[in-house]
Amino acid sequence: MNETQALQQTFEHARTYFPSLGTSYKGRPVLFFDNSAGAQVSQFVIDRVTDYYIHRNAQKGTIFVRTAEMQQTIVDARQLAADLIGAADHTEIAFGQNATNFFHLFAHHLGRDLRVGDHIIITEADHHANVTPWLELAERDIHVHLWKVDAQGNLDFDEYEKLLALEPKIVAAGWASNATGTIHDMQRITHMAHAAGALVVADGVQAASHIAMDVKTAGVDFAAFSTYKIFGPHMGFGYVNRERLERLEGWRIQKELEKDAYFFEVGSQNHEGIEGFIGSMEYLAQLTKDAEENGLSLDETQLATARPSRRNIAGAMHFAHRYEQQLTDHFLAKLASIEGVVLYGKTAEQSEERLPVFSFNIEGIKTDTLGHALNDAGVEARTGNYLAINLMKRLAGPFDGSALRISLVHYNTLEEINQFFGILDEVLEHLKASAI
Ligand SMILES: Cc1ncc(COP(=O)(O)O)c(C=O)c1O
Structure with missing residues (x-):
């Protein structure tokens, strides 16, 4: 198993610690993409x-x-x-x-x-x-x-x-x-x-x-x-x-x-x-253990010599960030193919300088209309300024300082991103057709 696969295996398994993930809405799986507002908790908590x-x-x-x-x-x-x-x-x-x-x-x-x-x-x-x-x-x-x-x-x-x-x-x-x-x-x-x-x-x-x-x-x-x-x-x-x-x-x-x-x-x-x-820190320590069992290592990091409890807790976040970079690259590659998309913040070429938190608008579509349509299809993602009021006013002025935010964490998967873009295509087609 190479590093990419080991990260995927570790974090796809991480989902199983969360009883609240994997629900459905109107017959579709719920995509919980509001993690920047607050994450779900594991059974440890x-x-x-x-x-x-x-x-x-x-x-x-x-x-x-x-x-x-x-x-x-x-x-x-x-x-x-x-x-x-x-x-x-x-x-x-x-x-x-x-x-x-x-x-x-x-x-x-x-x-x-x-x-x-x-x-x-x-x-x-x-x-x-x-x-x-x-x-x-x-x-x-x-x-x-x-x-x-x-x-x-x-x-x-x-x-x-x-x-x-x-x-x-x-x-x-x-x-x-x-x-x-x-x-x-x-x-x-x-x-x-x-x-x-x-x-x-x-x-x-x-x-x-x-x-x-x-x-x-x-x-x-x-x-x-x-x-x-x-x-x-x-x-x-x-x-x-x-x-x-x-x-x-x-x-x-x-x-x-x-x-x-x-x-x-x-x-x-x-x-x-x-x-x-x-419990949340026990969960992180468990993730580090899982990652190491899958062959991942902290040896090349400063955490290798940290006190054991820090190593075990912060180690999970080190691995999570690496895995999240896969999510980021995948998300931004898919987003690039959406017509009229306006992404705020770092581009795909600068993905190492960002988290998997994506705010964007689609030209010609009201942010809230998009948010409601996605929510109706099981995508839990918010619109607005998320209280980054000055920043969103500056970046998303033509959209009244509002944008759709998809915020992922390490328990989200590449497959969920694929599902999201399938839904987004459907929703955009519908919204564009109803605007005619
Ligand atoms: C960057 C940032 N700072 C502060 C806060 C506020 O955090 P709290 O709800 O713990 O006061 C949030 C919440 O979304 C946030 O994203």
């Missing part, structure tokens, strides 16, 4: 949540065994999140409601140190979750600058250089676009920001369900993630670089707590969700 309710359903702060076990589970879960993204350890991780909430917490918190006239950079490529919290600071006469993208939606580094000359205090930037799937060069963004004296708050939400993340190599100071996009329950977690933590002041409700990222976990947490998150 379902089992963990069930197990939590049976054995560890407890509140913080008692002497009961049940409580001690629950609290230990939360520490274990933080450690697994650290393994996933390459944080030093569990003390750099906090769980919370979702990524948006973390960006608000970071802005609230970092905003305390900002003075009138200070500068912040946000990007035109970002989801509004990492835009709005910073715009709110503008109400205090802090200057918030929009780092623009070029015509393809890429962050323009010449423009960045100019903005950094203002000596901003904070740069808020996304690791990958949820609209175009473009992967941003986070290491370059942080390197340049740090040289100018700015901290970087990264939106790791989209990248984390597709690539092996490494917050240390990337050098980000703060980051937020959505667990429900990483095959887990509806929650999020934040990362704070240890060195930054040492300098945080105030805001905690128990001032005597030691300085670690738990700092952001105020009040009661979603214990069952956190336990479910452990």
Whole structure:
């Protein structure tokens, strides 16, 4: 079996871990293509949540065994999140409601140190979750600058250089676009920001369900993630670089707590969700095992020498990204044959710089009309701006800033892509005929 086949075998088998995949609608198989909004969960997650309710359903702060076990589970879960993204350890991780909430917490918190006239950079490529919290600071006469993208939606580094000359205090930037799937060069963004004296708050939400993340190599100071996009329950977690933590002041409700990222976990947490998150990391470790049994190897990667739990968890994302490149190439090759297609973001020739997230329109067809027709044929894909509001306004202006988004992850298959294009042909033929 060659590498291409081994990847296909591994990830086609991965589907079998997901009880929610493989349903049908109006007699057709459902194509779940809305993964950038949120992924499905494996049986590992379902089992963990069930197990939590049976054995560890407890509140913080008692002497009961049940409580001690629950609290230990939360520490274990933080450690697994650290393994996933390459944080030093569990003390750099906090769980919370979702990524948006973390960006608000970071802005609230970092905003305390900002003075009138200070500068912040946000990007035109970002989801509004990492835009709005910073715009709110503008109400205090802090200057918030929009780092623009070029015509393809890429962050323009010449423009960045100019903005950094203002000596901003904070740069808020996304690791990958949820609209175009473009992967941003986070290491370059942080390197340049740090040289100018700015901290970087990264939106790791989209990248984390597709690539092996490494917050240390990337050098980000703060980051937020959505667990429900990483095959887990509806929650999020934040990362704070240890060195930054040492300098945080105030805001905690128990001032005597030691300085670690738990700092952001105020009040009661979603214990069952956190336990479910452990299931999602068990699933990833299982994928790495499956991949290795199929002859794939991590030997040539930096993960080979990482601590075992990081190796096993992030290893799955390394393999997933390679497999997803097959999905991307196949999808873009098929898309190229559709008449009047307008694709946003990286082209087929630049496929290594993107995720399998495809936003496009078809000339002469309203985006929503297309979305409804596809949905009626069992294709679960959304239309709109996916809250990448500025980016979609810029790229899809003639379509009112809206596009159809097909967002795939590693449990999608080449066969599903073939089915999709069969359906798209049918739908387009019908829509064009009814327009006459
Ligand atoms: C890039 C990106 N950032 C942030 C978010 C918001 O995440 P959450 O729902 O966890 O707040 C999303 C959700 O789609 C996203 O795609």
